[in-house]
Amino acid sequence: MEKRLLLGDEAIALGAIHAGLSGVYAYPGTPSTEITEFIQSNPLALERNIHSRWSTNEKTAMEAALGMSYAGKRALVCMKHVGMNVCADAFVNSAVTGVNGGLVVLAADDPSMHSSQNEQDSRFYGKFAMIPIFEPSNQQEAYDMMSAAFELSESLKLPVLMRVVTRLAHSRAAVEIKEAAAENGLNPDTDRHWVLLPGIARKQYLLLVEKQKDMLKAAEASKYNVLNKITGKKTGIIACGIAYNYVCEAVGPNVPIVKISQYPLPEDKIRELASVCDELIVFEDGQPVVENDIRGLLGANYCVKGRLTGDLPRTGELDPDNVAKALGVAAELSFGTAKNLANRPPQLCNGCGHRDVYTALNKVAAEYPNHRIFGDIGCYTLGALPPFQSLASCVDMGASITMAKGAADAGLFPSIAVIGDSTFTHSGMTGLLDAVNENSNITVVISDNLTTGMTGGQDSAGTNKFEAICLGLGVAPEHVRVVVPLPKNMDEITRIIREEIEYKGVSVIIPRRECMQTLQRHLREKKNK
Amino acid sequence: MKKDIILCGVGGQGILSIATIIGQAATEAGLYLKQAEVHGMSQRGGDVQSNLRLSTExxxxxxxxxxxxxxxxxxxxxxxxxxxxxxxxxxxxxTNSKNFVNIPNYPDATAIEAELKALPHAVLLDIEDLAQQTHNPKGANMVLLGKVAAHLGILSADQLRNAVARIFQRKGEAVVESNLKAFDLGLNA
Structure with a gap:
């Protein structure tokens, strides 16, 4: 059997292709980006013409995938955890419509916030939408589970959520590869249950509730949920997804344990383990979802330990150290923290256009002591750190423009927004329309580096369209200003920023210069041709 | 037998290339391997690390x-x-002995050197200086890999050397040669 060394993300991608995938829909986001990138360059995916172009945001991705499912084919949607918030409307309602072709939603969570603004746990979304969840513990399961997830999706006629965490998404191991299955043929649904008018939606929702027992049956029978019933030990272990590896690293697999990689929770297995132990300890990466559920399952008199009881840290990712400590087998350390050590935070690249944007903004803003600059999600969020320290906020995709508007409504002046090109088309355009409709007194800087920079330089949906978009939304033509962010243009840029701050209405300044990373890549590609 | 390795440096210094080559050699040798990488925001000028585990089990x-x-x-x-x-x-x-200073509060370089040399088993080498000798400043990470070859144990220097050649193959003969030269410089340093 062929073995390949794959990142968790790549194992998911190849697993999906080999499961007969016809389209992946995604917006880049760490740690999920490599899934779609792998499909974009995989020879079989190219030969089969599998859809893999980036979507404008997670909601458009989710809806397009649902459309492909409606047409009878297998579709995958990939995103980082906060993308689930963006697509939540479509996601939750796709459980009510149900699916035709298999539909798998992949959420890559980022506990410890390595590259994120929160550590929300996507399993809540799966429970909320009342659909099955898969949570692989290693790269092999990530690959194998894609077939299982598509099959379950088609047999239950429901979307299936697969949840991974950063440490699986971005870790490499050898994976055994199977034969690729064929794609589904075109087979558009003919039933009207997709029309979620209240009368139909009520029936569909009842159907979804009825399917819960089938989901539970599937989870109880799943080969990914394993009970190791060993008697005579005080503490039983519940290990979800990747936590299983940390437990085995600490105490090995021959302990009383339920390994959980498919939800809803396999209640019988958990009750059975609880019956031969005095207490359970729950290891799950992310939030205490399972810990809470098991407390409900076993009642108040049964002792359940975990993040809520302080046996494990309440926040941050699990690792072999905090898991070993909770199991009472922490290792002695030979060396303490070094004395000559300093933090080395990430920085904007040398020569990056965002640097010139912040230099100019800081220069002009210094003339207005009450100014605030509202930031957004991207490389340019680093403008909050030294040496610039320009930003008052960074919340979610697109919030720079709308927060600037709200603050201006409250009387703040000058109220400035800084947003990247890809973030603007992802979630900034609708906010700009709000501002235009009320002629809000804000200055919006769309710092356009012609790419989705922070995730490694993916295509940006609005490239070459920004002036047209702003004009189309109704920004006055004389207040859509384009500049080239270079030190030699500093006088011109600061003059334009000053003029647009002084204009009492919506103005958009577009500093435009290619990202240094993609520029270097393009130069290399040219040289190698 | 197992070998647990942390590869580290500053984003852009090429630690993932080292990981890729050791990974290639380990795969060819039929070893089990896990390698956790850092991607995303932390790449840019910040600290980066990769956990690389090799084992016969x-x-x-x-x-x-x-x-x-x-x-x-x-x-x-x-x-x-x-x-x-x-x-x-x-x-x-x-470790490379040459400091990469891109933060204002970078500690005293001689104190860093002293703390490293006080460890039971530390090897310091100016890999950038050696890479310059091959007129391949980008080959500094291959110099370091050469130096590592003597301490890895679970893989031989020849196995690593072959993996260097295999990984750079598609970039042409000249690139393979210059990287092997860098590797050998580290190996013999």
């Missing part, structure tokens, strides 16, 4: 527990110090 955790690392391989001396709590009692540090 199956490996569970993608991350290495504290106190269990056999080998710290670092492209930058202060970055080598960052992972000291992970180092096993008899663990080895192999």
């Amino acid at each position: 199956p490996i569970y955790s993608d991350l290495i527990p504290k106190g269990k690392v056999d080998l710290i391989v670092s492209m930058e001396p202060m970055e080598a110090l960052r992972y000291l709590p992970y180092l096993a009692a008899d663990g080895v540090v192999v």
